[in-house]
Amino acid sequence: MSTASSGFKLSEWIFTTDHKRIGILYLIGSIAAFAVAGIMALLIRIEQSAPGPTIVSDAFTGGDQYNVWLYFHGAAMILGFLIPGLTGFAANYLLPLMIGAKDVAFPRINALSVWLFWAGIVVALLTFIVPDKPDIMWTGYPPYSVNTAGNTALYVFTVHLMGFSSILAAVNFLVTIIYMRAPGMGWNQLNMFVWSCFTALIIQLIFVPVLASAVTLLLFDRYLGTHFFDPANGGDVLLYQNLFWFYSHPAVYVIFLPAMGIFYEIFATMAKNPIFNYKAAVYGGMCFIVLISGEVWVHHLYYSGMPDWLRIGQMVTTLMISVPVGLMTISLFGTLYKGAITFNIPMYYGTAALYLLLIGGLTGIPLAMTVMSVHLGETSFTHAHFHFIMGIFATFAVFAGVDFWFPKISGKMLNVSQGKLGFWFNFIGVNITFWPLFIIGVEGMPRRYWDYSQFPAHFAGYHKVATIGAFIVAIGMVLTISNWIISAIKGEKAPNNPWGSNSLEWTHTATPPGPGNFPKPVTVDADWTPYNYK
Amino acid sequence: MKRAVSAMVLTGLGLSATMAGAGEKVAMPDPAASWNTLWHHVLLDLFIIGIIFLAAGLYWVWKYRATRPNQIGEGPKLSKIAAISFAVVPSFLFMADDFFLAAKGWTVWNEYRNVPRNAMEVKVTGSMWSWNFEYENGVTTSFVVDSKEGEGLVVPLGKPVVLRMTSTDVVHSFFLPDYRVKEDLMPGRVTYLWFNPSKTGETLATCAEFCGNRHSFMWTKVKVVPQAEFDVWVAKQKQGAGA
């Protein structure tokens, strides 16, 4: 890295306040979380490949082992991988470059954010060391999370650390985007990725405190003997669920928006086209999502005993999400129209994203309908739905993003054939994994079950296929991630702007960018946009 | 649950409804049947939207491949009116579909939530990890998971059953896959669901809200029997309790 003028020095990384290095530290941490959580996914899938104990020791303690894997998988994938991978790594590395800034507004706070995140990863990993391993789910519902012998505190502290980290990051980047844009750069000239982070971070800033307070009350109930969620003493079980989803539904947009942002950048660059109907996507899409993201959380509580009128009211608001998401989708697809598309690894993922977005998005519609979700909720249909949109679409966005900006970040080119091979394993594998789960989900296969012997025998076949798929994905991931490592060390040297992009991070910086990012201060004129290829 | 579930024929994702197959048919609101019909409509709706977008996307990806190096896209620059139309028209189309689905969903939802007057009430208590049932006439049954002992829930054919449910410990959920319904149970509140036992035979209810170690095993038999047989069963239960 050219930011390290004289080879690698550990202390330079530990004390760095450079947003690019902080971004890379986020990337390393989130990929580590992804890897461990991925191994948990494989254990879960092996266990589910047949009814009855497969790798857990026996029927009586099986749940205890399985629930720890499932806890870690869910919590680490969301809190440790996707959120830090998108609004941590990608936002850190790219936002200042895209808006022509030297760094973020508060570089030292930025360093604090990344180390809080790393502390969160360490606390999460303690799961495997403590004797009383957390056996709640990542949703942590009381009374179970208060009564269990498992260690709920580890969950709460992980949420606290990740939460503080992301609140600080949100403030930092919002200020950076508002005040540090290059002279002349108006709001309608921003990269789609900048807009997507801007809107995602507003959501993050508003809602993370709600989650932090919910889990803190949990901690009080558990260890200080308060009764916030204990009906026997005047508390209420549903209070937690409302607080939790008041954050955690908006959190899916914190993931979804930057993931879309990455694909917009890839599509515009590879098709050499402007964004189709930019303003509709930005204002009617992203900004509108910010407005309604907080009014739909009850769709996670359709069968939780909420008042009937609220279930119906939020069915309508939830279905309305199809408007902003639809506008963003039209804009994304439209960006290809009459383009001049070059196919390379990022565009392979981009093409797959068209399909993944549709499957993930459309299967959300029955789940948005109160009466449909009364059957489909908490089944493996739900499980396959959120894996398509988060576990695959958004995860592919992180991978495509790393592949796309890899030449800029590392100064090297990726090995193309290994990258494409990895893509095919990933893409084929996820389809083999998750389609069977849609099908048995409709038939009633509940999620979070490690044994399902009460169900018809043919469920086992579907589960087996899904398990094979998961191993195919695992091969794809190893190919993909090892490609990054090997190519960063001995890949071909990258040209300054290999994709011929028009965005500032490619046109105005060295490869990789040095300290201070831009050799000379950037100004842009009124008809500049990152997508102006004419 | 003698394979009533497996009676469901699956054609891809399009599930064919066979809920009211065997047994004597009873003219009465049947939420599960309405669910199945709605499910087909929703699938069709999604399929149409999905095909339009996917076809457009894949066709463009294929059609607009670059044919020479350094080629620039010819993507249109929208006029103000075109830009506004491309936002407003699709928004109204999406909203129209949303309201269409919401209206249909609400109709079926009303069936789900309006308990028929003649419904038989059963109190359900969920505990880690067993289901306990208490009938209006005082009969109680249960189903213990580990021993698979107990009658579970026994109900007469064709008489709507409303379950008033609560939990003694953590959150559970009473999920009847064959009747397309579930509702959570929790301490401190009483929730309800109702279903119309439209077919004799055994089916199952299983817990759908994470409740710890034996969550996967927290199921119970649900047996639907003709009214006469049910009356005999009740008499026997009462006798058993009296003896």
Ligand code: HEM
């Ligand atoms: C292809 C890789 C993956 C596989 C094979 C996989 C597999 C699984 C499995 C088998 C479960 C448990 C289902 C159950 O017992 O009901 C699960 C749960 C979950 N997964 Fe994944 N997963 C993958 C990737 C991801 C990713 C990338 C995310 C990031 C968003 C993710 C998020 C979750 C969440 C939030 C849960 C729910 C945990 C809970 O129920 O508390 N997964 N996954």
Ligand SMILES: [Cu+2]
């Ligand atoms: Cu949600």
Ligand SMILES: [Cu+2]
């Ligand atoms: Cu349970």
